[in-house]
Amino acid sequence: xxxxxxxxxxxxxxxxxxxxxxxxxxxxxxxxxxxxxxxxxxxxxxxxxxxxxxxxxxxxxxxxxxxxxxxxxxxxxxxxxxxxxxxxxxxxxxxxxxxxxxxxxxxxxxxxxxxxxxxxxxx
Numbered sequence: 001x002x003x004x005x006x007x008x009x010x011x012x013x014x015x016x017x018x019x020x021x022x023x024x025x026x027x028x029x030x031x032x033x034x035x036x037x038x039x040x041x042x043x044x045x046x047x048x049x050x051x052x053x054x055x056x057x058x059x060x061x062x063x064x065x066x067x068x069x070x071x072x073x074x075x076x077x078x079x080x081x082x083x084x085x086x087x088x089x090x091x092x093x094x095x096x097x098x099x100x101x102x103x104x105x106x107x108x109x110x111x112x113x114x115x116x117x118x119x120x121x122x123x
Contacts, residue, residue, distance in 0.1 A: 002026045002097045002112040009093060012085055016121075020080040022095030022114055032098040033078040034110060035069060037091035037119075044094070046105045049102030050078060058103040085121045092116040 008020040022033065034049035048059045048069035057069050068081040078095060094117075096110035104110060 001072045004085045004095050004097060004112055004114035006093065006095050006114040006117040009119045011112050011122060014086055014121055016085050017081070017083045017099060018119060019099065020093055020095075020117060020119070022078045022080075024076045024078070024097060025101075032099050032104050032109075033071065034098065034104060035067075035071075035078075035080045035093060036096060036107065037089075037093045038116075039088075039091040042091075044107060046107075047093070048080060049098075049103050049105065051081070051103065056103065058105065082119070085119075087123045088119045091122050092118050 002024055003026045005023045012018050031052055032049055033052055035047040036044050037047050038044040046060050048067055050069045050071050052056045066084050071078045095114045097112040098104045098110045100109055
């Protein structure tokens with residue numbers, strides 16, 4: 001069983017940056033790591049994913065150019081660098097792990113989730 005712990009959330013002004021971290025532990029048989037977010041009153045949506053071994057990445061089209069996913073295999077940690085933040089980026093951000101072999105964008109493809117970290121962007 002994989003355990004995921006997110007950190008790095010907080011309050012930031014519009015235009016600012018934050019870097020979220022997700023540390024994985026336990027049985028780390030992971031091929032894909034992803035980030036999702038859920039804003040108040042909205043469904044959880046895909047943000048970005050990365051292939052654990054190869055470093056291939058995929059971003060939601062609406063976030064390309066602002067959000068960058070990366071990983072440090074030595075630390076079993078995945079990061080989400082968020083730049084030029086907007087108030088509409090306010091959400092709880094979750095990391096997730098998938099045993100699949102291809103980039104996964106659907107929640108159902110992930111079988112382990114972190115507890116989430118709150119990101120609030122003020123205008």
